[in-house]
Amino acid sequence: MAEPVLSVQNLVTRFHTADGVVRAVDGVSFDLMPGGSLGIVGESGCGKSVTHLSFLGLIPQPPGKIEGGKALFKGKDLLAMKPGELRKVRGNDIAVIFQDPMTSLNPVLKISLQMTEGMMIHKGASRAEAEARALELLRAVGIPSPEKRFHDYPHQFSGGMRQRVMIAMALMCEPAALIADEPTTALDVTIQAQILELIQKMRKETGVAVILITHDLGVVASVCEDILVMYAGRVVESAATGPLFARPLHPYTFSLLRSIPRLDAERKERLFSIPGLPPDLIHNPPGCSFNPRCPFAVKRCFSKEPPLTEIGPGRKVACWVDIESKKERAT
Protein backbone atom coordinates (compact mmCIF):
# COMPACT_ATOMS: atom_id res chain seq x y z
CA MET A 1 0.00 0.00 0.00
CA ALA A 2 1.14 3.54 -0.75
CA GLU A 3 2.56 5.78 1.95
CA PRO A 4 0.21 8.55 3.08
CA VAL A 5 1.27 12.08 2.09
CA LEU A 6 0.17 13.29 5.45
CA SER A 7 -0.18 11.21 8.56
CA VAL A 8 -1.41 12.93 11.69
CA GLN A 9 -1.01 10.86 14.85
CA ASN A 10 -2.50 11.69 18.23
CA LEU A 11 -2.36 15.44 17.80
CA VAL A 12 -3.12 17.34 21.01
CA THR A 13 -3.51 21.12 20.97
CA ARG A 14 -4.61 23.22 23.91
CA PHE A 15 -5.21 26.91 24.47
CA HIS A 16 -4.16 28.22 27.85
CA THR A 17 -6.61 31.07 28.37
CA ALA A 18 -7.62 33.16 31.37
CA ASP A 19 -10.84 31.10 31.64
CA GLY A 20 -9.00 27.81 31.72
CA VAL A 21 -7.39 25.28 29.42
CA VAL A 22 -9.30 24.80 26.14
CA ARG A 23 -8.80 21.27 24.87
CA ALA A 24 -9.33 22.22 21.24
CA VAL A 25 -7.76 19.12 19.67
CA ASP A 26 -7.55 16.04 21.82
CA GLY A 27 -5.75 13.12 20.20
CA VAL A 28 -6.71 13.42 16.55
CA SER A 29 -5.26 10.93 14.04
CA PHE A 30 -5.80 10.49 10.30
CA ASP A 31 -4.00 9.55 7.11
CA LEU A 32 -4.28 11.38 3.82
CA MET A 33 -3.33 9.26 0.81
CA PRO A 34 -1.64 10.72 -2.29
CA GLY A 35 -4.37 12.08 -4.53
CA GLY A 36 -6.96 11.11 -1.92
CA SER A 37 -9.77 13.16 -0.48
CA LEU A 38 -10.64 13.28 3.18
CA GLY A 39 -13.60 15.13 4.64
CA ILE A 40 -13.47 16.42 8.21
CA VAL A 41 -16.97 17.04 9.55
CA GLY A 42 -18.22 18.42 12.82
CA GLU A 43 -20.12 21.21 14.49
CA SER A 44 -18.69 24.68 14.87
CA GLY A 45 -15.96 24.80 17.49
CA CYS A 46 -15.12 21.09 17.50
CA GLY A 47 -11.49 21.70 16.53
CA LYS A 48 -11.48 21.18 12.76
CA SER A 49 -9.57 24.34 11.99
CA VAL A 50 -7.22 24.12 14.94
CA THR A 51 -6.22 20.64 13.76
CA HIS A 52 -4.70 21.80 10.50
CA LEU A 53 -3.58 25.20 11.80
CA SER A 54 -1.60 23.29 14.45
CA PHE A 55 0.53 21.17 12.15
CA LEU A 56 1.02 24.11 9.80
CA GLY A 57 2.35 26.22 12.65
CA LEU A 58 -0.42 28.79 12.29
CA ILE A 59 -2.02 28.82 15.72
CA PRO A 60 -1.12 31.77 17.93
CA GLN A 61 1.42 30.57 20.48
CA PRO A 62 0.71 31.52 23.26
CA PRO A 63 -2.12 30.94 24.14
CA GLY A 64 -2.03 27.86 21.91
CA LYS A 65 0.31 24.97 22.59
CA ILE A 66 0.79 21.72 20.71
CA GLU A 67 1.15 19.26 23.53
CA GLY A 68 1.60 15.99 21.74
CA GLY A 69 1.51 13.90 18.62
CA LYS A 70 3.12 13.82 15.24
CA ALA A 71 2.24 15.11 11.80
CA LEU A 72 4.31 13.27 9.23
CA PHE A 73 4.45 14.89 5.83
CA LYS A 74 6.22 12.53 3.40
CA GLY A 75 7.75 10.93 6.50
CA LYS A 76 9.02 14.15 8.09
CA ASP A 77 7.42 15.40 11.31
CA LEU A 78 6.02 18.89 10.77
CA LEU A 79 5.68 19.39 14.51
CA ALA A 80 9.42 18.90 15.01
CA MET A 81 10.39 21.35 12.28
CA LYS A 82 11.92 24.74 12.95
CA PRO A 83 9.66 27.68 11.96
CA GLY A 84 11.82 28.38 8.91
CA GLU A 85 11.57 24.79 7.63
CA LEU A 86 7.84 24.67 8.22
CA ARG A 87 7.42 27.91 6.32
CA LYS A 88 8.96 26.23 3.28
CA VAL A 89 6.30 23.51 3.49
CA ARG A 90 3.40 25.95 3.81
CA GLY A 91 2.03 27.12 0.53
CA ASN A 92 4.62 25.02 -1.26
CA ASP A 93 3.86 21.40 -0.29
CA ILE A 94 0.64 21.97 1.64
CA ALA A 95 -1.66 24.79 0.60
CA VAL A 96 -4.72 26.14 2.41
CA ILE A 97 -7.94 27.76 1.26
CA PHE A 98 -9.88 29.56 3.95
CA GLN A 99 -13.54 30.07 4.56
CA ASP A 100 -14.16 33.68 3.72
CA PRO A 101 -12.84 34.75 0.33
CA MET A 102 -13.96 38.32 1.05
CA THR A 103 -11.44 38.75 3.85
CA SER A 104 -8.77 36.19 2.97
CA LEU A 105 -7.11 38.32 0.32
CA ASN A 106 -5.13 41.45 1.13
CA PRO A 107 -7.34 44.35 0.01
CA VAL A 108 -4.46 46.66 -0.89
CA LEU A 109 -2.45 44.30 -3.08
CA LYS A 110 -3.19 43.31 -6.66
CA ILE A 111 -4.30 39.76 -7.40
CA SER A 112 -1.27 39.37 -9.66
CA LEU A 113 1.14 40.04 -6.81
CA GLN A 114 -0.74 37.93 -4.28
CA MET A 115 -0.83 34.98 -6.65
CA THR A 116 2.77 35.08 -7.76
CA GLU A 117 4.73 35.98 -4.63
CA GLY A 118 4.55 32.46 -3.17
CA MET A 119 5.93 30.80 -6.30
CA MET A 120 8.70 33.34 -6.63
CA ILE A 121 9.74 32.69 -3.04
CA HIS A 122 9.33 28.91 -2.85
CA LYS A 123 10.44 27.96 -6.34
CA GLY A 124 12.74 30.88 -7.11
CA ALA A 125 10.65 31.49 -10.21
CA SER A 126 11.00 34.71 -12.16
CA ARG A 127 8.11 37.14 -12.23
CA ALA A 128 7.36 36.23 -15.83
CA GLU A 129 7.27 32.49 -15.08
CA ALA A 130 5.06 32.99 -12.07
CA GLU A 131 2.68 35.26 -13.98
CA ALA A 132 2.42 32.79 -16.83
CA ARG A 133 1.53 30.01 -14.39
CA ALA A 134 -0.94 32.23 -12.55
CA LEU A 135 -2.74 33.12 -15.77
CA GLU A 136 -2.87 29.46 -16.77
CA LEU A 137 -4.40 28.55 -13.39
CA LEU A 138 -6.86 31.44 -13.43
CA ARG A 139 -8.06 30.16 -16.78
CA ALA A 140 -8.30 26.61 -15.37
CA VAL A 141 -10.43 27.73 -12.43
CA GLY A 142 -12.79 29.53 -14.78
CA ILE A 143 -11.96 33.24 -14.51
CA PRO A 144 -13.05 34.70 -17.85
CA SER A 145 -10.33 36.67 -19.70
CA PRO A 146 -7.83 36.48 -16.83
CA GLU A 147 -5.34 38.79 -18.57
CA LYS A 148 -7.82 41.62 -18.06
CA ARG A 149 -8.57 40.82 -14.41
CA PHE A 150 -5.02 39.92 -13.43
CA HIS A 151 -3.99 43.35 -12.20
CA ASP A 152 -7.26 44.06 -10.39
CA TYR A 153 -7.69 44.31 -6.66
CA PRO A 154 -9.70 41.76 -4.64
CA HIS A 155 -12.68 44.07 -4.10
CA GLN A 156 -13.24 44.11 -7.85
CA PHE A 157 -14.14 40.39 -7.79
CA SER A 158 -17.33 38.74 -6.54
CA GLY A 159 -17.21 36.25 -3.66
CA GLY A 160 -17.34 33.20 -5.89
CA MET A 161 -14.67 34.61 -8.19
CA ARG A 162 -12.44 35.38 -5.23
CA GLN A 163 -12.74 31.81 -4.01
CA ARG A 164 -11.71 30.66 -7.50
CA VAL A 165 -8.73 32.98 -7.26
CA MET A 166 -7.91 31.50 -3.84
CA ILE A 167 -8.00 28.00 -5.31
CA ALA A 168 -5.78 29.01 -8.21
CA MET A 169 -3.42 30.72 -5.79
CA ALA A 170 -3.25 27.61 -3.60
CA LEU A 171 -2.26 25.46 -6.58
CA MET A 172 0.54 27.76 -7.77
CA CYS A 173 3.39 25.67 -6.31
CA GLU A 174 1.87 22.30 -7.23
CA PRO A 175 1.31 21.25 -3.61
CA ALA A 176 0.96 17.59 -2.65
CA ALA A 177 -1.92 18.43 -0.32
CA LEU A 178 -4.63 21.06 -0.33
CA ILE A 179 -6.59 21.88 2.81
CA ALA A 180 -9.90 23.57 2.10
CA ASP A 181 -11.29 24.91 5.37
CA GLU A 182 -15.02 25.46 4.81
CA PRO A 183 -14.37 26.84 1.33
CA THR A 184 -18.05 27.24 0.52
CA THR A 185 -19.59 28.35 3.82
CA ALA A 186 -19.53 32.04 2.93
CA LEU A 187 -20.94 31.57 -0.57
CA ASP A 188 -24.37 31.36 -2.20
CA VAL A 189 -25.75 27.85 -2.57
CA THR A 190 -25.44 27.81 -6.37
CA ILE A 191 -21.87 29.07 -6.17
CA GLN A 192 -21.11 26.46 -3.48
CA ALA A 193 -21.79 23.61 -5.88
CA GLN A 194 -19.59 25.20 -8.53
CA ILE A 195 -16.70 25.63 -6.12
CA LEU A 196 -16.96 22.01 -4.92
CA GLU A 197 -17.01 20.85 -8.50
CA LEU A 198 -13.97 22.97 -9.21
CA ILE A 199 -12.08 21.45 -6.28
CA GLN A 200 -12.94 17.99 -7.63
CA LYS A 201 -11.79 18.95 -11.10
CA MET A 202 -8.50 20.39 -9.89
CA ARG A 203 -7.89 17.29 -7.78
CA LYS A 204 -8.38 15.04 -10.81
CA GLU A 205 -6.22 17.22 -13.03
CA THR A 206 -3.33 17.88 -10.67
CA GLY A 207 -3.41 14.82 -8.42
CA VAL A 208 -3.37 16.99 -5.29
CA ALA A 209 -4.68 15.27 -2.17
CA VAL A 210 -7.54 17.23 -0.59
CA ILE A 211 -8.72 17.68 2.98
CA LEU A 212 -12.16 19.24 2.90
CA ILE A 213 -13.32 20.71 6.20
CA THR A 214 -17.00 21.44 6.64
CA HIS A 215 -19.89 21.17 9.04
CA ASP A 216 -22.10 19.93 6.22
CA LEU A 217 -22.16 16.19 5.61
CA GLY A 218 -23.89 16.81 2.30
CA VAL A 219 -20.84 18.70 1.05
CA VAL A 220 -18.34 15.93 1.82
CA ALA A 221 -20.62 13.25 0.45
CA SER A 222 -20.19 14.53 -3.08
CA VAL A 223 -16.46 15.21 -2.88
CA CYS A 224 -14.66 12.95 -0.42
CA GLU A 225 -13.68 9.31 -0.45
CA ASP A 226 -13.13 9.15 3.30
CA ILE A 227 -14.75 10.93 6.18
CA LEU A 228 -13.60 11.84 9.66
CA VAL A 229 -16.29 12.90 12.10
CA MET A 230 -15.09 15.13 14.92
CA TYR A 231 -16.81 16.00 18.15
CA ALA A 232 -15.42 18.17 20.94
CA GLY A 233 -11.82 17.96 19.80
CA ARG A 234 -11.82 14.22 19.14
CA VAL A 235 -12.39 11.89 16.23
CA VAL A 236 -15.58 9.92 16.99
CA GLU A 237 -15.89 8.03 13.73
CA SER A 238 -13.90 7.47 10.57
CA ALA A 239 -14.89 5.51 7.49
CA ALA A 240 -15.14 5.54 3.73
CA THR A 241 -17.98 7.76 2.57
CA GLY A 242 -20.30 5.04 1.23
CA PRO A 243 -20.31 2.81 4.32
CA LEU A 244 -20.55 5.80 6.65
CA PHE A 245 -23.69 7.07 4.97
CA ALA A 246 -25.17 3.60 4.64
CA ARG A 247 -24.46 2.57 8.19
CA PRO A 248 -23.34 5.22 10.68
CA LEU A 249 -21.85 3.70 13.82
CA HIS A 250 -21.57 6.66 16.17
CA PRO A 251 -24.72 8.23 17.63
CA TYR A 252 -23.39 11.66 16.64
CA THR A 253 -22.90 10.65 13.00
CA PHE A 254 -26.31 9.02 13.11
CA SER A 255 -27.89 12.26 14.36
CA LEU A 256 -25.97 14.34 11.82
CA LEU A 257 -27.28 12.17 9.00
CA ARG A 258 -30.81 12.45 10.29
CA SER A 259 -30.51 16.24 10.28
CA ILE A 260 -29.72 16.42 6.55
CA PRO A 261 -32.84 17.49 4.64
CA ARG A 262 -33.90 14.75 2.22
CA LEU A 263 -35.87 15.11 -0.98
CA ASP A 264 -37.64 11.78 -0.45
CA ALA A 265 -38.75 12.50 3.11
CA GLU A 266 -42.41 12.87 4.01
CA ARG A 267 -43.45 16.53 3.92
CA LYS A 268 -45.10 16.53 7.33
CA GLU A 269 -41.99 15.34 9.13
CA ARG A 270 -40.04 18.08 10.86
CA LEU A 271 -36.34 18.22 10.12
CA PHE A 272 -34.41 16.55 12.90
CA SER A 273 -31.99 18.63 14.92
CA ILE A 274 -29.61 17.36 17.56
CA PRO A 275 -30.85 18.50 20.97
CA GLY A 276 -28.52 20.49 23.22
CA LEU A 277 -25.29 22.30 22.48
CA PRO A 278 -21.76 21.05 21.92
CA PRO A 279 -19.81 21.10 25.20
CA ASP A 280 -17.40 23.89 25.93
CA LEU A 281 -13.92 22.47 25.73
CA ILE A 282 -12.75 23.80 29.08
CA HIS A 283 -14.90 21.87 31.55
CA ASN A 284 -14.89 18.33 30.28
CA PRO A 285 -17.26 16.18 32.31
CA PRO A 286 -16.14 12.59 32.80
CA GLY A 287 -17.04 10.02 30.18
CA CYS A 288 -17.96 10.54 26.56
CA SER A 289 -18.37 14.22 25.67
CA PHE A 290 -21.48 13.45 23.60
CA ASN A 291 -23.32 11.82 26.52
CA PRO A 292 -25.67 14.75 27.38
CA ARG A 293 -27.09 14.72 23.86
CA CYS A 294 -26.95 11.00 23.14
CA PRO A 295 -30.17 8.98 22.84
CA PHE A 296 -28.26 5.71 23.26
CA ALA A 297 -26.16 6.54 26.33
CA VAL A 298 -25.67 3.85 28.94
CA LYS A 299 -24.14 4.04 32.38
CA ARG A 300 -20.59 3.51 31.22
CA CYS A 301 -20.81 6.53 28.88
CA PHE A 302 -20.91 8.81 31.93
CA SER A 303 -17.82 7.46 33.58
CA LYS A 304 -15.36 6.41 30.91
CA GLU A 305 -14.32 8.01 27.64
CA PRO A 306 -14.65 5.48 24.77
CA PRO A 307 -11.44 5.12 22.73
CA LEU A 308 -11.46 5.19 18.92
CA THR A 309 -11.50 1.50 18.04
CA GLU A 310 -11.25 -0.34 14.75
CA ILE A 311 -14.36 -2.48 14.51
CA GLY A 312 -14.20 -3.54 10.89
CA PRO A 313 -12.07 -3.02 7.81
CA GLY A 314 -11.52 0.72 7.43
CA ARG A 315 -14.09 1.52 10.11
CA LYS A 316 -13.31 3.15 13.41
CA VAL A 317 -15.69 4.43 16.04
CA ALA A 318 -15.43 5.78 19.57
CA CYS A 319 -18.58 4.55 21.27
CA TRP A 320 -19.49 2.04 23.98
CA VAL A 321 -22.79 1.21 22.34
CA ASP A 322 -23.64 -0.67 19.18
CA ILE A 323 -26.43 1.62 18.05
CA GLU A 324 -28.05 -0.95 15.80
CA SER A 325 -28.64 -3.51 18.53
CA LYS A 326 -28.66 -0.78 21.23
CA LYS A 327 -26.41 -3.04 23.27
CA GLU A 328 -23.08 -2.26 24.84
CA ARG A 329 -20.19 -3.41 22.74
CA ALA A 330 -18.09 -6.20 24.09
CA THR A 331 -14.59 -4.90 24.71
Next chain:
Amino acid sequence: MLRYVARRLLTAIPVLWIIVTITFFMMRLAPGGPFSRERVMPAEVQKMIEERYHLDEPLVKQYFRYMGNLLRGDLGPSFRYKDRSVNEIIAAGLPTTLQLGSLALLFALLVGIPAGCLAAFRQNSAVDYAAMSFSMVGVSVPNFVVLSTLIYFFAVKLKILTVSGWGRWDQMICPVVALGLMYSAYIARLSRAGMLEVIRQDFIRTARAKGLPERLVIMGAAILTGSLIIETISGVPGIGREFVNSALNRDYTLTIGTVILYSGFLIIFNLAVDIVYAFLDPRIVYE
Protein backbone atom coordinates in the same frame (compact mmCIF):
# COMPACT_ATOMS: atom_id res chain seq x y z
CA MET B 1 -8.33 62.59 -9.55
CA LEU B 2 -7.29 66.03 -10.88
CA ARG B 3 -10.90 67.08 -10.98
CA TYR B 4 -11.30 65.91 -7.42
CA VAL B 5 -8.32 68.00 -6.30
CA ALA B 6 -9.63 71.04 -8.18
CA ARG B 7 -13.03 70.64 -6.59
CA ARG B 8 -11.54 70.32 -3.12
CA LEU B 9 -9.46 73.47 -3.65
CA LEU B 10 -12.50 75.40 -4.90
CA THR B 11 -14.58 74.41 -1.89
CA ALA B 12 -11.70 75.63 0.27
CA ILE B 13 -12.38 79.24 -0.79
CA PRO B 14 -15.77 79.66 0.92
CA VAL B 15 -14.38 77.76 3.93
CA LEU B 16 -11.52 80.24 4.22
CA TRP B 17 -13.88 83.17 3.76
CA ILE B 18 -16.10 81.95 6.59
CA ILE B 19 -13.08 81.41 8.82
CA VAL B 20 -11.77 84.91 8.13
CA THR B 21 -15.14 86.52 8.75
CA ILE B 22 -15.78 84.69 11.98
CA THR B 23 -12.27 85.43 13.25
CA PHE B 24 -12.57 89.08 12.29
CA PHE B 25 -15.78 89.68 14.19
CA MET B 26 -14.89 87.49 17.14
CA MET B 27 -11.68 89.44 17.68
CA ARG B 28 -13.53 92.75 17.63
CA LEU B 29 -16.32 91.58 19.91
CA ALA B 30 -13.94 90.34 22.59
CA PRO B 31 -13.46 92.95 25.31
CA GLY B 32 -10.23 94.93 25.25
CA GLY B 33 -8.31 96.13 22.23
CA PRO B 34 -4.74 96.26 20.99
CA PHE B 35 -4.10 99.62 22.65
CA SER B 36 -5.90 99.26 25.92
CA ARG B 37 -3.33 99.10 28.71
CA GLU B 38 -3.29 99.75 32.38
CA ARG B 39 -1.73 103.14 31.70
CA VAL B 40 -4.29 105.60 30.44
CA MET B 41 -3.25 107.31 27.20
CA PRO B 42 -4.01 110.97 26.45
CA ALA B 43 -7.26 111.13 24.49
CA GLU B 44 -5.63 112.74 21.43
CA VAL B 45 -2.96 110.08 21.18
CA GLN B 46 -5.57 107.35 21.48
CA LYS B 47 -7.62 109.05 18.75
CA MET B 48 -4.63 109.44 16.45
CA ILE B 49 -3.72 105.80 16.75
CA GLU B 50 -7.28 104.66 16.15
CA GLU B 51 -7.51 106.85 13.08
CA ARG B 52 -4.28 105.50 11.72
CA TYR B 53 -5.50 101.92 12.01
CA HIS B 54 -9.06 102.84 10.96
CA LEU B 55 -10.40 101.62 14.28
CA ASP B 56 -12.72 104.63 14.47
CA GLU B 57 -14.68 103.51 11.41
CA PRO B 58 -17.84 101.42 11.70
CA LEU B 59 -17.09 97.71 12.03
CA VAL B 60 -18.67 96.79 8.71
CA LYS B 61 -16.55 99.33 6.88
CA GLN B 62 -13.44 97.99 8.59
CA TYR B 63 -14.46 94.53 7.49
CA PHE B 64 -14.80 95.44 3.83
CA ARG B 65 -11.54 97.38 3.93
CA TYR B 66 -9.80 94.34 5.38
CA MET B 67 -11.34 91.92 2.87
CA GLY B 68 -10.39 94.25 0.02
CA ASN B 69 -6.77 94.29 1.14
CA LEU B 70 -6.84 90.57 1.68
CA LEU B 71 -7.90 89.92 -1.90
CA ARG B 72 -4.80 91.83 -3.00
CA GLY B 73 -2.74 89.59 -0.73
CA ASP B 74 -2.12 92.30 1.86
CA LEU B 75 -2.67 91.12 5.40
CA GLY B 76 -2.36 94.65 6.77
CA PRO B 77 -0.01 96.31 9.25
CA SER B 78 0.70 94.68 12.58
CA PHE B 79 -0.94 96.48 15.48
CA ARG B 80 1.71 95.34 17.84
CA TYR B 81 5.00 95.47 16.05
CA LYS B 82 5.21 99.02 14.85
CA ASP B 83 6.38 99.53 11.27
CA ARG B 84 6.08 95.88 10.32
CA SER B 85 3.37 94.40 8.17
CA VAL B 86 1.82 91.03 8.93
CA ASN B 87 3.14 89.78 5.59
CA GLU B 88 6.68 90.60 6.74
CA ILE B 89 6.27 88.97 10.12
CA ILE B 90 4.90 85.79 8.61
CA ALA B 91 7.52 85.72 5.87
CA ALA B 92 10.24 86.02 8.51
CA GLY B 93 8.89 83.23 10.72
CA LEU B 94 7.38 80.86 8.20
CA PRO B 95 10.44 79.11 6.73
CA THR B 96 11.75 78.17 10.16
CA THR B 97 8.37 76.99 11.37
CA LEU B 98 7.84 74.97 8.23
CA GLN B 99 11.28 73.42 8.47
CA LEU B 100 10.89 72.64 12.14
CA GLY B 101 7.38 71.26 11.60
CA SER B 102 8.21 69.04 8.67
CA LEU B 103 11.49 67.76 10.11
CA ALA B 104 9.73 66.97 13.38
CA LEU B 105 6.96 65.17 11.49
CA LEU B 106 9.51 63.22 9.44
CA PHE B 107 11.37 62.25 12.60
CA ALA B 108 8.07 61.27 14.19
CA LEU B 109 7.06 59.05 11.27
CA LEU B 110 10.48 57.40 11.06
CA VAL B 111 10.48 56.60 14.77
CA GLY B 112 6.77 56.20 15.48
CA ILE B 113 5.67 53.82 12.73
CA PRO B 114 8.42 51.20 13.15
CA ALA B 115 8.10 51.38 16.94
CA GLY B 116 4.32 50.95 16.76
CA CYS B 117 4.49 48.09 14.25
CA LEU B 118 7.16 46.27 16.22
CA ALA B 119 5.14 46.65 19.41
CA ALA B 120 2.08 45.21 17.66
CA PHE B 121 3.95 42.21 16.26
CA ARG B 122 5.51 41.48 19.64
CA GLN B 123 2.33 42.25 21.55
CA ASN B 124 2.70 41.95 25.34
CA SER B 125 6.43 41.37 25.08
CA ALA B 126 9.18 43.45 26.66
CA VAL B 127 9.56 45.35 23.37
CA ASP B 128 5.88 46.22 23.39
CA TYR B 129 5.90 47.39 27.01
CA ALA B 130 9.07 49.43 26.50
CA ALA B 131 7.74 51.14 23.37
CA MET B 132 4.38 51.90 24.95
CA SER B 133 5.77 53.23 28.25
CA PHE B 134 8.16 55.38 26.28
CA SER B 135 5.34 56.74 24.18
CA MET B 136 3.27 57.39 27.30
CA VAL B 137 6.14 59.55 28.55
CA GLY B 138 6.38 61.18 25.12
CA VAL B 139 2.72 62.11 25.12
CA SER B 140 2.63 63.45 28.64
CA VAL B 141 5.92 65.31 29.10
CA PRO B 142 5.64 68.86 27.66
CA ASN B 143 8.09 69.39 24.85
CA PHE B 144 9.82 72.38 26.41
CA VAL B 145 10.90 70.05 29.22
CA VAL B 146 12.26 67.60 26.66
CA LEU B 147 13.98 70.45 24.85
CA SER B 148 15.69 71.81 27.96
CA THR B 149 16.75 68.31 29.00
CA LEU B 150 18.22 67.60 25.55
CA ILE B 151 20.00 70.95 25.49
CA TYR B 152 21.32 70.44 29.00
CA PHE B 153 22.88 67.07 28.18
CA PHE B 154 23.99 67.43 24.58
CA ALA B 155 24.82 71.11 24.41
CA VAL B 156 25.84 72.14 27.91
CA LYS B 157 27.33 68.92 29.31
CA LEU B 158 28.62 66.98 26.30
CA LYS B 159 29.08 70.06 24.10
CA ILE B 160 28.32 68.15 20.90
CA LEU B 161 25.29 70.29 19.97
CA THR B 162 24.64 74.00 20.06
CA VAL B 163 22.43 75.66 22.66
CA SER B 164 20.40 77.88 20.37
CA GLY B 165 20.01 79.20 16.84
CA TRP B 166 18.64 77.64 13.68
CA GLY B 167 20.07 76.59 10.36
CA ARG B 168 22.96 74.21 11.09
CA TRP B 169 22.22 70.59 11.92
CA ASP B 170 23.80 70.87 15.37
CA GLN B 171 21.37 73.67 16.15
CA MET B 172 18.36 71.91 14.69
CA ILE B 173 18.59 68.46 16.27
CA CYS B 174 17.38 69.41 19.74
CA PRO B 175 14.22 71.32 18.74
CA VAL B 176 13.33 68.80 16.01
CA VAL B 177 13.70 65.86 18.38
CA ALA B 178 11.90 67.63 21.19
CA LEU B 179 8.89 68.46 19.02
CA GLY B 180 9.06 65.21 17.02
CA LEU B 181 9.16 63.03 20.11
CA MET B 182 5.67 64.06 21.06
CA TYR B 183 4.31 63.38 17.58
CA SER B 184 6.20 60.10 17.37
CA ALA B 185 4.66 58.95 20.63
CA TYR B 186 1.25 59.66 19.14
CA ILE B 187 2.06 57.97 15.88
CA ALA B 188 3.54 54.94 17.64
CA ARG B 189 0.28 54.46 19.54
CA LEU B 190 -1.75 54.92 16.39
CA SER B 191 0.38 52.48 14.40
CA ARG B 192 0.29 49.89 17.13
CA ALA B 193 -3.48 50.01 17.38
CA GLY B 194 -3.85 50.04 13.59
CA MET B 195 -1.44 47.18 13.11
CA LEU B 196 -3.13 45.08 15.80
CA GLU B 197 -6.41 45.58 14.01
CA VAL B 198 -4.86 44.58 10.70
CA ILE B 199 -2.93 41.49 11.84
CA ARG B 200 -6.07 39.96 13.26
CA GLN B 201 -7.57 39.93 9.79
CA ASP B 202 -7.88 36.78 7.72
CA PHE B 203 -5.56 37.80 4.92
CA ILE B 204 -2.61 37.87 7.30
CA ARG B 205 -3.29 34.20 8.03
CA THR B 206 -3.50 33.59 4.28
CA ALA B 207 -0.12 35.26 3.82
CA ARG B 208 1.40 33.02 6.49
CA ALA B 209 -0.31 29.95 5.04
CA LYS B 210 1.35 30.76 1.73
CA GLY B 211 4.68 30.42 3.50
CA LEU B 212 5.71 34.01 3.00
CA PRO B 213 8.63 35.13 5.13
CA GLU B 214 7.48 37.15 8.15
CA ARG B 215 9.07 40.26 6.63
CA LEU B 216 6.64 40.14 3.69
CA VAL B 217 3.69 39.33 5.93
CA ILE B 218 4.47 42.44 7.94
CA MET B 219 4.86 44.54 4.80
CA GLY B 220 1.48 43.41 3.53
CA ALA B 221 -0.04 44.42 6.85
CA ALA B 222 1.92 47.65 7.01
CA ILE B 223 0.49 49.06 3.79
CA LEU B 224 -3.02 48.77 5.11
CA THR B 225 -1.93 50.02 8.52
CA GLY B 226 -0.32 52.96 6.73
CA SER B 227 -3.63 53.96 5.28
CA LEU B 228 -5.27 53.63 8.71
CA ILE B 229 -2.58 55.86 10.20
CA ILE B 230 -2.82 58.40 7.39
CA GLU B 231 -6.55 58.49 8.00
CA THR B 232 -6.04 59.57 11.61
CA ILE B 233 -2.80 61.49 11.33
CA SER B 234 -4.55 64.64 10.19
CA GLY B 235 -5.75 64.76 13.78
CA VAL B 236 -2.21 65.17 15.12
CA PRO B 237 -2.51 68.55 16.80
CA GLY B 238 -0.08 71.39 16.98
CA ILE B 239 1.26 71.67 13.47
CA GLY B 240 1.64 75.41 13.14
CA ARG B 241 -0.15 76.08 16.37
CA GLU B 242 2.63 78.31 17.60
CA PHE B 243 1.33 80.90 15.14
CA VAL B 244 -1.80 81.51 17.10
CA ASN B 245 -0.06 83.07 20.10
CA SER B 246 -0.71 86.50 18.69
CA ALA B 247 -4.39 86.17 19.54
CA LEU B 248 -3.41 86.80 23.15
CA ASN B 249 -1.78 90.06 22.15
CA ARG B 250 -4.94 91.42 20.55
CA ASP B 251 -2.96 91.99 17.41
CA TYR B 252 -6.03 91.85 15.18
CA THR B 253 -4.35 91.67 11.82
CA LEU B 254 -1.55 89.32 12.83
CA THR B 255 -4.06 86.92 14.38
CA ILE B 256 -6.28 86.81 11.33
CA GLY B 257 -3.21 86.46 9.11
CA THR B 258 -1.95 83.49 11.05
CA VAL B 259 -5.41 81.96 11.23
CA ILE B 260 -5.69 82.18 7.45
CA LEU B 261 -2.28 80.62 7.05
CA TYR B 262 -3.04 77.89 9.57
CA SER B 263 -6.39 77.08 7.97
CA GLY B 264 -4.76 77.02 4.55
CA PHE B 265 -2.21 74.54 5.88
CA LEU B 266 -4.88 72.36 7.38
CA ILE B 267 -6.89 72.34 4.17
CA ILE B 268 -3.89 71.46 2.03
CA PHE B 269 -2.62 68.94 4.57
CA ASN B 270 -5.99 67.21 4.73
CA LEU B 271 -6.20 67.12 0.97
CA ALA B 272 -2.71 65.63 0.77
CA VAL B 273 -3.68 63.05 3.38
CA ASP B 274 -6.77 62.07 1.41
CA ILE B 275 -4.76 61.71 -1.77
CA VAL B 276 -2.11 59.54 -0.10
CA TYR B 277 -4.91 57.53 1.45
CA ALA B 278 -6.48 56.83 -1.93
CA PHE B 279 -3.06 55.91 -3.23
CA LEU B 280 -2.52 53.33 -0.45
CA ASP B 281 -5.98 51.82 -0.41
CA PRO B 282 -7.28 50.88 -3.87
CA ARG B 283 -10.82 50.59 -2.53
CA ILE B 284 -10.96 54.36 -2.13
CA VAL B 285 -11.92 56.02 -5.41
CA TYR B 286 -12.54 59.76 -5.77
CA GLU B 287 -14.42 61.20 -8.65
